[in-house]
Amino acid sequence: MVKNSRQSTLLAPSLLAGNHGALAASADSVSALGLKWLHVDIMDGHFVPNLSFGPATVAALRQAGNKLFFDTHLMLSEPQHYIEAFAKAGSNLISVHIEPDYDHRGILAKIRQLGCQCGIVLNPGTPADAVEHLLDQVDLVLVMTVQPGFGGQSFQPQMLAKIAQLNDWRQQSGHTWRLEVDGGIDLQHAKECFDAGADTFVAGTAFFKAPDRADFARCIEQFAI
Numbered sequence: 001m002v003k004n005s006r007q008s009t010l011l012a013p014s015l016l017a018g019n020h021g022a023l024a025a026s027a028d029s030v031s032a033l034g035l036k037w038l039h040v041d042i043m044d045g046h047f048v049p050n051l052s053f054g055p056a057t058v059a060a061l062r063q064a065g066n067k068l069f070f071d072t073h074l075m076l077s078e079p080q081h082y083i084e085a086f087a088k089a090g091s092n093l094i095s096v097h098i099e100p101d102y103d104h105r106g107i108l109a110k111i112r113q114l115g116c117q118c119g120i121v122l123n124p125g126t127p128a129d130a131v132e133h134l135l136d137q138v139d140l141v142l143v144m145t146v147q148p149g150f151g152g153q154s155f156q157p158q159m160l161a162k163i164a165q166l167n168d169w170r171q172q173s174g175h176t177w178r179l180e181v182d183g184g185i186d187l188q189h190a191k192e193c194f195d196a197g198a199d200t201f202v203a204g205t206a207f208f209k210a211p212d213r214a215d216f217a218r219c220i221e222q223f224a225i
Contacts, residue, residue: 017204062090087114095119146183155184167197
């Protein structure tokens with residue numbers, strides 16, 4: 001019998017879609033709903049055509065008293081130079097992309113050594129088998145369902161097959177890493193991703209612009225019921 005390795009359903013609102021003039025307030029609004037995770041997008045203007053936050057932002061949120069689980073997504077050409085800074089700043093999980101050329105296994109191991117969980121990320125054009133050799137080492141696999149760089153993009157439904165493939169491998173192996181999706185995730189697309197095997201949902205624009213954020217969060221949590 002195949003073991004069910006799926007994790008409980010989680011919503012991780014993306015700080016990128018929050019109020020950049022009041023990031024602490026945006027993060028606190030997530031905490032106030034009883035949510036546990038905050039997704040923090042880090043962009044270098046090179047690997048992706050945009051700039052966002054740095055380690056000082058993460059540290060400032062911690063200094064402001066925020067206790068959310070910081071799910072930190074490094075969209076960087078050379079993440080190996082920055083993981084220590086983000087770990088020290090207060091990240092709980094640090095995810096890095098498979099696409100840049102660096103020692104992926106070594107960096108994932110280093111993230112763990114720094115006391116954080118680790119994740120690996122795939123862009124839309126990257127096939128699932130690009131990370132298959134790393135699935136025994138990670139706590140999370142993030143499937144980008146848009147090309148990373150900017151919020152508010154449209155979900156790419158062809159990513160559902162990739163999510164399903166990764167979930168099949170997880171079930172077959174008995175691994176318990178989270179399967180996260182990010183990009184154009186509204187309630188409809190989140191349900192489609194859930195049905196394909198995802199359990200962790202990054203929502204930026206759809207969450208922060210929702211008429212009722214609490215209701216949005218409840219709908220995500222109810223997928224598993």
